[in-house]
Amino acid sequence: MERPASVNADPVPRDGPERFTQWRNWIGFWLLGLCNNFPYVIMLSAAYDILKKQESGNATASVRGRRAQERQNNNSSNSSSLYDCNPVTTGAVLLADILPSLCIKLFFPFLILKVPYGIRVLLSSAATTASFLLVSFSSAVWMSILGVSFASFGSGLGEQSFLSLSVYFSRDVLGGWGSGTGGAGVAGALLYSVLTQAGLSPQTSLLFMLVFPLALLISYFVMLVPPPSFHQWTVASRVYEAVGSEEGRHLMDGAEDEEWEKTATEVRNAGPLTLTEMLHTLKGLMSFVVPLLLVYFAEYFINQGLMELLYFPGSFLSHAEQYRWYQLLYQIGVFVSRSSLCCVKIRKVFLFSMLQVVNAVLLLLAVRYQFLPNAWVVFPIIFYEGLLGGASYVNIFYFISKESEDRHREFSLAAASVGDSLGIALAALASFPVHRYFCSL
Template sequence: MESSVRARGTVPSGWDSDEDVRVPDPLLRPSVEYRIVYWRNIVGFWFLGLCNNFAYVIMLSAAHDILSKQEFPNNGSTVSQNSDPNEAGMLQSRDDSRGNTSRYDCNKVSTAAILLADILPTLVIKLTAPFYIHHIPYSVRVSLCVLTAAGSFLIVSFSTGIGMSFLGVVFASISSGLGEVTFLSLTAHFHSVVVSGWSSGTGGAGIFGALSYSGLTQAGISPENTLLVMLVVPVLMACSYFIILVHPPTVSSWGCCNTNSPHHAVVASDRQPLIDSMLLHPARQAPDLALSEKLRITKGLMKYIIPLMVVYFAEYFINQGLFELLYFRNIPLKHSEQYRWYQTLYQAGVFVSRSSVSCFRIRRVWILAFLQCINMVFLIFVVYYMFLPSIYIIFVLICYEGLLGGAGYVNTFNNISRESTDDEREFAMGTACIADTFGIAISGAVAIPLHDYFCSLS
């Protein structure tokens, strides 16, 4: 191997002569070609993060509308396009049809039910994927993500019953869960800078997803047609992976080939000398890890997994357990509009903090978990006693909640990427993503009985 590499001549400046393959240093080789590949990969991962979380965010933003549509199916078809399809006569019809004497304006089913349908399939995928996902080529995984995301929008848009709506939400969950495992593992084949691109993109999914849904429905487009417009997102995901990204030779495309052998590394570098000279990560594939090694790595990740799980439990308990109950009656915004803007402002905070890792790095993620728990407890008291006089105070608290959640996510994965060895990074990144999903699933299960309790209060 060493002779075959050095037979070409002296190792150029910017290449690591101790590696079997050429590793560029971006500071020593700032060529135009290198910069193009550098930014293509950052942009590619930004769009992958955006598209991967988009369907998931849309389903949560549409949760109130989905449940209202199934509970009052005629509302969406009988109101005019210029009116709110979810509010025309709804408050009165709820009270009349159910004899509702609650001080809260509640759907019969908590929006946390949408959260569970949106997260449980993801939880199953993330719990099992690290032990088999490496046998499935990346291109196959991405194609499945694209198809299930598109399916989710179509199914919910044409839904005629609550069961069909939940099936569409499950499809969105499968796409998001498989995508997160896939793309976080994929970052191990690139320079660690793409992690910040991915994280910023997932934050962008929140703000652009919630904002686009709120904006389109506010403009008079029905929720059903709004979901059909979102079909452009799976197409963008496919373009980001197959066209924008510059794939290193260690990433298997459609076949399951063995890239661990030295012979493969030499052949790959011989075939693609220009691309290899611009790769952002050494062109080497991590070896298969034994079960004992995987368990050891997982144990070492607990210092990040547990705090991130707590952060996400607290924030999604707020989002899907309390947002619906934080209803201000005597303001111009109707209930469904308030819910949508809560989601939008939360996602705005997430976007800002997930894009901040290049400026601020937080190693002690548990601090963010502690602050988020304080936020959750305070808002529970707000819902119970209704002592806040203005919705604008809630807006500020929700933005703050999003900042804490986004900072917890991006700093967790940035720390893991920096601290993991090359051989362990791919597994570590794919495994740690279970933390947020597990926290969200627990919050959904707890939020449903809380919703029922508050709605029983007169």
């Protein structure tokens, strides 16, 4: 049986005010994606600088403690002459930056629909603000880690909220969201580097980033033009209301009157999803969640487990410079592919996972047997890795939105986002034994 028309069906071309509103919402979701993912990207760069300064600035350390540290550094240097390893893998910071977000995505889909969107956005912005302040003014390691965790909480809550929020708008806003999240990687990597290279301390640079939680609030409360049926501060704004409203009828472009009336009545009368329906919906989402998990596991296994080991001493670029170029090219690849939804849509999302796993295996073998000649060969592989990851993200959420039933769509978009965070967390855990193995050679 043919599925009823979607609440957020792809819009037909419009003129005048409606086209302006459509572009305004697209830009609003682009800014939401940028501001929401920006703290996550920044913390992966800035937390290390803050922790390093705290360690080096500890003037009260005992002589015994300093000598023990020197012995540890010497042992690390002796055991890592082949790979120029750091004592701790970069996956350690990633783990602190993803676990709170993972917890949010695992458990909140069953509860979050009961929380009004306005409150969710305020909580996300407040958590991000707290993260920048805590890491900037931290005087102990635990304060920095707590700050990173607040950033992860705010980003995870925001991603779930804004993905499910998209059901109240035309589906093209998912392209704006995806492009904005991709832009956050490039903007975060560049802006933090520019500010620190200009002479600002990591603390001052992070305080400058407080503009982004404010921009998040402006993008949501000022930029977006939601339908009349949408209520910011109550739980009444649901898809089954939007379907039955005039705005909902308008968004169901081209639906027959009889079909629309039947769909609206059925969805209104059904009410919110039960726990049984949610679990059944999750089962149907596995064809999207599993590819998302695999592509992000392979992607972040490369980024946090292998990138720092792909060092070529003969290059005019230092180890740190090679690593920064890897990260920047990866983020550019993600940005390009997350902005591609307006040009191409690919339904066979498992292809991205398979190709990304091939990438991970290739680079793992390259680290072990060192058959790649120089960093210039690695650069296009890393860019290609970013393309696969970004394309997987936007296509998976686009087709979830397109193929989900009207009543299930809001929950489905929120629940499926657990795939990327779970893949990232597993990759961070896997990077520890891999790092230890290669650095012991």
